């Protein structure tokens with residue numbers, strides 16, 4: 531058996547086209563573009579690449595992109611003051627502070643300073659609480675993109691056994707909440723899980739978000755399962771995910787590649803969240819079902 535390779539790049543491009551169409555409607559109704567502000571602290575080359583591609587995708591969708599670059603040694607107060615300015619700016623619908631921040635800065639203090647209603651990353655504890663309790667808010671981009679790929683692949687997810695490997699606040703925990711909302715039976719596995727291979731073997735859906743290159747082996751996968759690989763690990767041989775792709779692809783029903791799987795979805799969903807924010811702030815209806 532050979533798995534269907536889930537083309538996240540193509541799906542993300544389609545989503546970006548649907549977003550662009552609704553951005554045009556928003557501009558006609560509100561008389562301004564949706565605006566996304568991205569803050570980059572320091573000069574980490576990988577972060578700079580992500581920030582550049584976010585800015586390009588934002589403009590390509592017809593939105594306004596505001597980039598703010600601060601030196602690596604910026605004081606915490608100065609960064610918080612910039613967040614305050616963006617919170618108060620009516621042209622800004624979404625604020626993203628690129629993580630990780632340099633060690634002297636308090637990520638939680640920065641994340642919680644962002645207005646929850648402009649928090650298009652969905653990292654604010656208010657948005658985590660809204661997701662957990664079923665209230666309207668913002669959902670982190672990567673897990674939401676994963677669910678979109680899963681529903682496109684499988685249709686209704688009701689009753690499926692889903693195993694999420696990883697318990698981070700930005701992927702593992704919100705991923706589990708979203709799968710629960712889709713009526714999956716959800717298990718969260720992590721570094722202290724006993725007999726991980728047996729836990730994974732039960733799963734119809736495996737989401738790997740551990741940050742360890744190729745740690746999920748092909749023999750762990752139930753034949754026909756759907757495998758979503760959130761990992762992006764830079765190795766000597768290039769970019770690899772958290773899943774042994776060749777091994778897993780020989781048993782899975784479907785699998786996301788790295789690159790070209792989950793990564794492009796993260797940026798597309800960021801644009802989606804920014805459009806949704808703009809619609810809420812201006813009272814302009816956004817057809818979220820069509821996105």
Ligand SMILES: Nc1nc(=O)c2c([nH]1)NC[C@@H]1CN(c3ccc(C(=O)N[C@@H](CCC(=O)O)C(=O)O)cc3)C=[N+]21
Pocket residue numbers: 580626627628629630651671762769788789790791792793794795796797
């Ligand atoms: N506040 C905040 N929000 C984020 O969403 C956020 C962040 N900080 N810090 C860094 C991570 C990482 N991230 C990615 C986005 C796109 C790709 C992506 O498009 N990847 C492509 C290309 C990969 C490559 O060639 O490097 C792919 O997987 O095909 C990957 C990773 C967003 N992040």
